[in-house]
Amino acid sequence: MTKFSEWFKDTFQKCYCDQGNLVNEKRFEEIVQLVLDDEADEESRRIFEEKIKNCVKSQTTFEKEKHLREKLRQKLSEHKTEMPENLIASIRKSIAQ
Amino acid sequence: MSENTQAEQKPKKANYSDQVKARIFDQEFMPHVNSMYNFAYRLTFDEDDAKDLVQDTYLKAFRFINSFDKGTNAKAWLFRILKNSFINEFRKKSKQPAKIDYNEVEQYYNSDDAGESITTDLRVETIQHMIGDEITGALNNIPVDFRTVIILSDLEGFTYEEMSKILDIPIGTVRSRLHRARNMMKEKLSVYAAEMGYNKKKDND
Numbered sequence: 001m002t003k004f005s006e007w008f009k010d011t012f013q014k015c016y017c018d019q020g021n022l023v024n025e026k027r028f029e030e031i032v033q034l035v036l037d038d039e040a041d042e043e044s045r046r047i048f049e050e051k052i053k054n055c056v057k058s059q060t061t062f063e064k065e066k067h068l069r070e071k072l073r074q075k076l077s078e079h080k081t082e083m084p085e086n087l088i089a090s091i092r093k094s095i096a097q
Numbered sequence: 098m099s100e101n102t103q104a105e106q107k108p109k110k111a112n113y114s115d116q117v118k119a120r121i122f123d124q125e126f127m128p129h130v131n132s133m134y135n136f137a138y139r140l141t142f143d144e145d146d147a148k149d150l151v152q153d154t155y156l157k158a159f160r161f162i163n164s165f166d167k168g169t170n171a172k173a174w175l176f177r178i179l180k181n182s183f184i185n186e187f188r189k190k191s192k193q194p195a196k197i198d199y200n201e202v203e204q205y206y207n208s209d210d211a212g213e214s215i216t217t218d219l220r221v222e223t224i225q226h227m228i229g230d231e232i233t234g235a236l237n238n239i240p241v242d243f244r245t246v247i248i249l250s251d252l253e254g255f256t257y258e259e260m261s262k263i264l265d266i267p268i269g270t271v272r273s274r275l276h277r278a279r280n281m282m283k284e285k286l287s288v289y290a291a292e293m294g295y296n297k298k299k300d301n302d
Contacts, residue, residue: 037257064221
């Protein structure tokens with residue numbers, strides 16, 4: 001996976017707490033996605049963790065997305081369709097032919 | 098894309114004995130049948146079609162078992178075959194033809210202002226009011242290519258790299274499609290929550 005650390009740093013440079021500008025929210029959302037999907041490399045994750053420690057806005061956005069994601073995943077996982085009882089037998093029958 | 102999956106097109110790497118084939122099939126392929134069925138059902142919305150799709154996938158997997166490196170990622174290999182079967186064969190004869198022009202959707206969501214137009218304030222509390230049926234309804238209402246990445250990532254736990262191989266798209270596209278798919282789903286849920294008065298219920302609590 002490509003390293004995102006420069007991209008993370010660049011985004012955070014424009015953050016509310018550092019520069020008096022709002023963080024680029026669209027890019028921040030994508031960064032949060034990479035972190036929550038466990039796709040950020042170690043350095044990027046470290047930069048991100050450092051950022052949310054010191055930035056209320058970033059931390060709030062991250063926590064909200066994290067909880068939303070967990071809740072959606074939980075509800076979707078609970079709502080699974082029962083596999084037909086005869087499916088395994090049908091598969092075995094079809095490959096035996 | 099050809100009718101066959103890439104797995105089918107690869108030159109044979111192995112020449113397994115019948116005994117080894119049976120062992121691979123039982124120990125590496127069959128444990129994923131439940132996930133495969135749920136994936137198929139979330140693509141087709143029909144129990145019979147999902148069953149046919151899974152059965153067809155396992156038949157192909159068995160037929161081309163020599164292309165599979167035993168001990169590698171069987172789940173991703175099977176999902177790839179199922180996805181290709183769905184696109185190449187099943188979609189054509191589907192009882193529920195695609196109602197949305199995928200290219201149109203992709204173009205729209207790739208446009209620069211797409212991010213601007215999706216501004217949801219979906220709250221965790223709102224989701225807590227909803228039941229699984231309602232969340233699934235929102236997922237089912239987004240175009241299949243976007244729905245697929247959410248299923249693969251959030252329900253089946255595939256990495257971006259695995260999804261890239263299953264879907265035959267670059268990792269960067271996986272990332273952006275997943276981001277858009279999640280925003281689309283949030284948008285659907287926000288609209289639904291507003292219609293059902295879930296936010297109002299919460300405010301009155």
